[in-house]
Amino acid sequence: EPEVTQTPSHQVTQMGQEVILRCVPISNHLYFYWYRQILGQKVEFLVSFYNNEISEKSEIFDDQFSVERPDGSNFTLKIRSTKLEDSAMYFCASDGGPLNTEAFFGQGTRLTVV
């Protein structure tokens, strides 16, 4: 069964460093998303991406964050200068589109900022 793949599963980084979280969405999907879940809290929407541009972003997704689809298969989330409060589980999701809407989630990347 097709699945969304995220790498790495766990990343530890120093405060102020840049991190890139990687995702390989399901191959024929058109819509891509990032979510985050701070420990003990709700899963929160960060950003959606379609047709090579951001279609919606939340107030969490400030100038420190960016997304990119650098090639035909990867979808990345970059955090430019990490803060302690960026520590969370980050989930990538992809969706096939209007006729078969169902978001498929990756298993997450746990980001720890020290």
Added chain:
Amino acid sequence: KQEVTQIPAALSVPEGENLVLNCSFTDSAIYNLQWFRQDPGKGLTSLLLIQSSQREQTSGRLNASLDKSSGRSTLYIAASQPGDSATYLCAVVETSYDKVIFGPGTSLSVIP
């Protein structure tokens, strides 16, 4: 703004019991509703997805119902087992290809 709530926040039951988890959403104009399972520190496992035109979905011992007009969904787990212990998340999508809006989850513990 759509809000999803779940009751109870935590539940502890003896093995073998049937149980119901509740989910409410504030805006009934949803596209679909999905139930997920999350084990501690792990990812999201999709359990059931109900389209807005459907009333319920079943998978094994799980049955999810949807009442759009009242803004409610329930997840029924029959004959609970210790392996069912996890957090169960309810989530809605308001239009096709829109973001998923999650509830806070119900933490379930099934005692052997």
